[in-house]
Amino acid sequence: MPKYLIYFAQAYPNFRRAELESLADLYGIEIDLSHHDESNPFIVVDLESDDAAKKIMSRSILGRGIYELWGSGKDLDELHKNIKESVDIETKIKLYKNGSFKFDFVGYKGKRDVKVRREMIESFSYLAFEGPIRMKNPDEVFVVVEEYVVPGHGKIAETPINMWFGRQIQLSSRTENILDKYDLKRRKYIGTTSFDAELSLVSCNIGQVAPGKVVYDPFTGTGSFLVAAANFGGLPIGSDIDPRILRGKSSQCNIPTNFKQYKTDSLFLDILTMDFTNNAFRSNFVIDSIVCDPPYGVREGLKVCGAKDPAKAVGRENVVIDGEKAHLRKDFIQPKKPYELSNLLDDLLQFSSERLPIGGRLAFWMPTANDDFEENFIPQHESLELVYNLEQEFHKWSRRLLVYVKRDATEYKGETSNGLKSNHIKHFRDRYFKGFSEKSR
């Protein structure tokens, strides 16, 4: 199989593998990333074709680009030697002999100045490309990729420690500026709960959102995951218990206008006011991916419909106003009561196990205090296989992207468990506001 060099961004290195594996799996592409080293933004992989390389990189948020590898070395001499000695170099040269082309340079933590670049390009003259050099839209871009190590604070690296030479196959959507496009600062309707653009896009990649597939966010808020899902062609539908957050700020500043802003409104399904635990979707409505950030009570309450004090509420269903049952009137406000996060997560897993097709994914974020986290706090469901547990660390707490795949009951049987519940873990919110002090445990 041909070899390809992947160049990653220096962002969320522990999420890289999950993102690319998920995309590869979505497109039915074999990829082995088991040798990936989080401290290194480069990796060489085997892939079946350029087409496979294109598919996994074009949607990637954490990758920067992928290159067909022609050779590598510690310095320029070694690089040239390696290219010249490679078995298929003659075939490669012939393939690209007549097309238009240009050379490009990619440097990690360092770069060459223009004059040196020109000399370096000259040194590749043995490749004898005869096509026209075209700076805009050439048929092929040949790239010198270099890795530098900065010798100390404020210093500049002079020469790289590793070099690669390859043909550019695909730049990622990150390199094409998707993060600017979805930046919350530029988004019309946002709120305190809006999820950052980069990780919401990554969540949708790992959740295998795909064209024509329905994506559900049961805790929609301002709709961050919905717009991210539509970017990848998913058909988003969302619900939230709070009608005000769904309605937005005005007719020009709400969830549907965000879709208009991104020109994906023709993919948007709808939003509904709904308590997730009293769900109104018909049971045979197929949901292909569920991607969300459940309420954990820091910026928004975790509530469900119901009376806080059931004894006091007895008989309220018989109250009549102007000849109508009060609870059937349009202006009736349904009371809410507090609910435990652990129960809500159980409900989320149960719902996912019932609604996702085999192979469908649930991806959600769960906050944990670092001093009392134990693996068994991660909820498990017998028909959902936990495939990723990816941690984003903050000062005293973390949040984890937990990703599950719905499995066929005849082939997979896991164990249903919920360590949060059995360990009586206190509300995350209490600990958050007490600064995660010992006393608050």
Place this chain on the structure above:
Amino acid sequence: MKFLTTNFVKCAIKTCDSSLEAFPLQYSECELVQEEQEFNPEFICHMLDRLDWQAVIKVAKDLGNTSLPPNKPEDIDPIMEDSQAILRDLHTLLVETRIVEGKMICRNCEHIYYIKNSIPNFLLPPHLC
């Protein structure tokens, strides 16, 4: 609320889960608007697969439209001209028809839900949770 969405929702009350009457809801006193939106034939094709056609007919009737064919359009191919016409009609009905205000009533338990500011509200009073 898009007309399309009426095809996905039933009564939220758990005791209605097993009732065939809880889907689709009955739409009454609805204020409709036609909101122009870009035509996306693939989108309609994806949705066709997921639609419960009898429910489409029933809700359309609630809203005063009795002109739908009795069976779900089949063999739709977005590049064929006669398919295009069908898809456009479906686009007008499913995507562009919006319920701005109105009632959704469960035919099983008679609970009333409301659509407010184009968003359907399925929150339940305590005694029905």
